[in-house]
Amino acid sequence: MLRRWDLLTILGMAFVTYLTRVLGFWVLRRHTLGEKATIVLEAAPGCVLICVIAPVFATSRPSNLVALGLTVLAATRLPMLPTVAIGVSSAALLRHFFG
Amino acid sequence: MRNLRDKTEPAERAVNFGQFEMNALTSEGPERSKPRTAKSLSGPLSEVRRGALRIAPLLIGVAPFGLVLGAQAGQKGLSVVEVALMCGLNFAGGSEFVAIELWRNPPLLFLIVGMTFLVNSRHLLMGATLAPRMRTLSARRASLTLFFMADEIWAFGLEEARSRDQEYATGQLSLPYYAGLAAGLYGTWLISTTVGALVGPRVGNPQVLGLDMAFPAVFLVILKGLWKGHKAAIPWVVSLAVAVALHLSISGSWYVAGGTVAGLTVAYLFPGQKEC
Numbered sequence: 001m002l003r004r005w006d007l008l009t010i011l012g013m014a015f016v017t018y019l020t021r022v023l024g025f026w027v028l029r030r031h032t033l034g035e036k037a038t039i040v041l042e043a044a045p046g047c048v049l050i051c052v053i054a055p056v057f058a059t060s061r062p063s064n065l066v067a068l069g070l071t072v073l074a075a076t077r078l079p080m081l082p083t084v085a086i087g088v089s090s091a092a093l094l095r096h097f098f099g
Numbered sequence: 100m101r102n103l104r105d106k107t108e109p110a111e112r113a114v115n116f117g118q119f120e121m122n123a124l125t126s127e128g129p130e131r132s133k134p135r136t137a138k139s140l141s142g143p144l145s146e147v148r149r150g151a152l153r154i155a156p157l158l159i160g161v162a163p164f165g166l167v168l169g170a171q172a173g174q175k176g177l178s179v180v181e182v183a184l185m186c187g188l189n190f191a192g193g194s195e196f197v198a199i200e201l202w203r204n205p206p207l208l209f210l211i212v213g214m215t216f217l218v219n220s221r222h223l224l225m226g227a228t229l230a231p232r233m234r235t236l237s238a239r240r241a242s243l244t245l246f247f248m249a250d251e252i253w254a255f256g257l258e259e260a261r262s263r264d265q266e267y268a269t270g271q272l273s274l275p276y277y278a279g280l281a282a283g284l285y286g287t288w289l290i291s292t293t294v295g296a297l298v299g300p301r302v303g304n305p306q307v308l309g310l311d312m313a314f315p316a317v318f319l320v321i322l323k324g325l326w327k328g329h330k331a332a333i334p335w336v337v338s339l340a341v342a343v344a345l346h347l348s349i350s351g352s353w354y355v356a357g358g359t360v361a362g363l364t365v366a367y368l369f370p371g372q373k374e375c
Binding site: 002003005006007008009010011012013014015016017018019020021022023024025026028029033035036038039040041042043044045046047048049050051052053054055056057058067068071072074075076079080081083084086087088089090091092093095096 | 160167181184185188200205212216219222224227231233241242248308312313314315316320322325327331332334345346357358359366370
């Protein structure tokens with residue numbers, strides 16, 4: 001099944017992603033980017049990622065907060081799969097026992 | 100990934116994404132070389148194989164990401180065809196995670212497309228670093244090559260080309276080797292996300308099972324891969340604080356754009372010191 005707005009969004013994503021891939025090649029190879037622009041560019045992905053998961057941080061439910069804390073801790077020292085496992089299982093267990 | 104840091108020149112700047120740490124040349128002048136093509140004594144097919152073997156160990160780590168992404172997309176109501184289409188045409192994992200997390204029915208086109216551009220803006224630097232190593236390619240081949248420029252493919256392609264650097268000649272990208280890298284990653288990504296999308300909708304209530312924590316966990320792991328020291332993380336903290344405040348005070352998805360703009364403003368105004 002393919003809905004119109006879904007398709008348009010997917011095509012829009014594909015378009016801008018391809019743009020970032022060719023634009024750097026065709027434009028930036030002749031001009032070097034300034035220091036400030038580079039810093040902003042390098043900060044961008046992290047800023048977007050953290051904002052997207054901001055709602056998870058905006059909770060007052062204790063079990064969610066504890067699960068989030070454990071997940072952050074896991075992410076700083078473990079690879080992806082164990083981190084996901086800790087995040088998911090701690091959220092499920094804490095919610096089950098403490099609501 | 101340590102091997103990618105060998106032969107680091109002073110002009111090189113680190114570009115970081117995911118669990119990959121990579122060095123990029125940002126100021127390699129066009130005057131530096133006579134182009135030199137990859138000389139493969141044993142034919143292009145063995146070059147393809149060499150590329151595929153180089154990326155193979157990494158694919159074991161990529162497939163779970165794809166499964167989680169596809170499964171979540173399926174739970175959000177995207178069809179299998181739509182998931183395959185997104186991953187096949189966009190082919191940039193980070194932005195796909197962002198899109199799926201923000202996805203609702205119908206999707207907010209401008210928000211998702213705008214955030215996709217921002218998350219993938221790092222490609223601008225990556226493409227620029229490949230330019231001196233793609234001088235022998237026609238415009239058409241270059242355009243096709245760049246379509247597959249994902250973080251891992253870029254890093255390994257650059258690494259291989261750099262290994263053939265000579266004093267007066269910049270090592271050129273080996274196209275068959277690059278094709279081997281691309282085939283491995285592209286195939287794995289497409290298959291794992293599609294399988295995830297098939298399985299996802301069959302999983303029970305995600306809230307009860309704690310599955311809503313899977314995505315934040317993935318995002319946090321990616322963020323750790325981007326980590327470049329406390330000072331470089333200040334814009335992130337500002338982004339998070341503003342986004343949380345906006346999320347609590349106004350409805351809708353403005354918190355994403357608002358938080359991002361706040362973080363980037365801080366990065367622009369207080370560039371700080373680079374720590375690596």
